[in-house]
Amino acid sequence: MAADIALAVLVVVVVGATIAANIGDTSPPDPVAYALAVVLGGVMLVRRRWPVGTLLATTGVLLAYYTTSFPPVGLAVPVAAALYSAAERGRVRWAVGVSVALLVVSTAARAREGDDLAYLLGYEFVGSAALMASVIALGDAVRSRRGWRAEVRRQARAAELEREREAARRVERERVRVARDLHDLLAHTVSVISLHADVAREALEDDPDTARRSLAAVRAACGDVVRELRATVRALRASDDRAPVPGLDRLDDLVASTRAAGLDVRVEVTGSRVPLPAVADAAAYRVVQESLSNVLRHADARVVHIGLRYSGDGLRLTVRDDGRGPDGEGAGWGIIGMRERLALLGGTLRTQAPPGGGFLVEAEFPPVEAS
Template identity: 45%
Template sequence: MAARQHPEAVRVPAPGGPRAGGDPRLTDAVLAVAMTLAIAVVIAADFGGRGSSGPVAYAFAVGFGVLVAIRRRVPRTMLVLTVLGVFAYYALGLPVIGTALPAVAALYSAAELGLTAWAVGSGTVLVAVSAYFRVEEGQPLTYLYGYELVTNVALVAASIALGVVVRLTRAAREQAERVRLLTAAEQAQAADRRLEAERVRVARDLHDVLGHHLAVVSLHGNVAAEALGRDDVAARAALAQVGDATSAALRELRATVKVLRGAVPADAPRGATSLTGLDALARTARAAGLDVVLDVHVPPDALDGAIDAAAYRIVQESLTNVLRHASARRATVSAHVVDGRLVVRVADDGVGTAGRADGPEPGPGHGQGVAGMRERATLLDGRLEARDAPEGGFVVEAELPARLTT
């Protein structure tokens, strides 16, 4: 069976952690080269007609590209230096390259890295200063407000919006991944809890099966030992009962193993592990010398399978405790459905807990068997009481729902 990863080993990525899509340094280097080439092409084209292209202008192009390369490490510094670089570029009277083009990468990067306020503030300053100096230069207001200002505002807004969208998309993807991993961890924990519950259930079943049949074997073994050599017929009968008990135990163990292996379909007949098997259980106890009286009136299909099986196990464990501890001659088993609840009662005429030779601990009301019965009832939203009867003997009374609630 393949080992399942423990839920605690599931690692949830932290926000802002490593991102898929390649080495970010290579991406920044490509963007830096692209920015440098784009500005250099605009400088060479000299759309403003200044004719002042030279090494200084191209040095600015390289500088703007270098700033793009450091955008992840120092985004605020990159943004401020870019805005100041644009102002310095135009202060030197270099060829027109626009105000938004050099700042596009800086504004996008700041917004992408969560510095939206810085990006908006820097973009506003850049557009406002550019518009002011355009007016000072005597540029027609119709051109300024009808084309250039609108274009610059649109580029600045688009750059910031794109950065915000990319950041939010990445955050949503990281959140979805964290949710997926947490869900997987929760499912793994739930599977572990179901597995542990199944182990406990199987342990209870094995305890009940082996405890009952071994008690029968022990009693008949003692009878055979005492009768050997004096009453061979009684010895052979006792040994036959030992064989029957061991065969029954092996059958139930095989059935349990089949359940563990998944070999039994969910809709398989309930078989002996239900109230319909109480007759066989009573015969086994009677053969061990206990007079068992059955008062069972449960309509067919009145109980869910889990309730039926739990009721059978409670009766089985109760009779086992009677055989082991009670020194009883008679036991009465009753089961009735009243107002949608199954009431099961097992009473004996034995010594109870106080009358045992070895004291009340661990009497039939204090051992692991009773604890297991009480746990069965509690898990099924029922209750179980085990106590000495006022008239003598011991009583186990369980109340279970006839149907499981969803």
């Protein structure tokens, strides 16, 4: 509103000054002429809401002004603000059309009155047309720049929302990863504790040494799970990803704890062992851990074979037991989690019950160079 009031005052002052100059007329200007100048300025107060109406009203007042004997005020100056407002509000066609109509009507009327055509066309027409074109171009440029700024702000907001969504997706993926790790860790540890607790309960009276060894294994398993839980909490609190995660370098400890639970675990490594990327190394460890947990809980097996075959095509990991095979209990979240881990790395996981009995887990990791 302040800008519109300032523009209205400017129009009144400019047109009033032109009237007061009284070019070509010696008689004092009529007060009605000044009143029409005030009307030209007053319509600027509604230019934002009714840009076309403001332009037409200004044109009508100007035509009414020139039907009298008031001092000439020119053609472009009184309508300049209205033309600018119409173009600024996106009504460029209306502004151009009204400008052309005013130029044609004014030139024809003055030529009929006997004005010099050379002066009329070479000076008046060109000057008025240039001023009208300039204010229309200025208004359209302001509108375009305003639209560009709005688009930049919109794109910035969209980019910010996308960054927030991506951050939320990363947090969700991290939560899923932590949930998988905790599932694998707790499932394996609880299985080991359960088996040792059963052994200790049965041997408590007949074989105290065995019971003590089983309870010691339970205590060791509890210590391991507490350490891993603390490491997980540290990783969640850390501001970076440098918190250590278990990998195949801890496979011997995992095998030892499983053997202590009474399972004969045999490991065979084929090919030259090469370091895997941290995420693939952790995934391989979790696949072995979950597979051994399933064997302890569901398979009633005696022997488990773990195979690690390194080659230029990556790593092929197999875990096979001689138990009774799947009975519907082992197809829960553990296998789903393993399959999701491999899918995120571009690998595959296959599970099957071989003809000879037992259960087989095969994990194919992508080439080391592509991981």
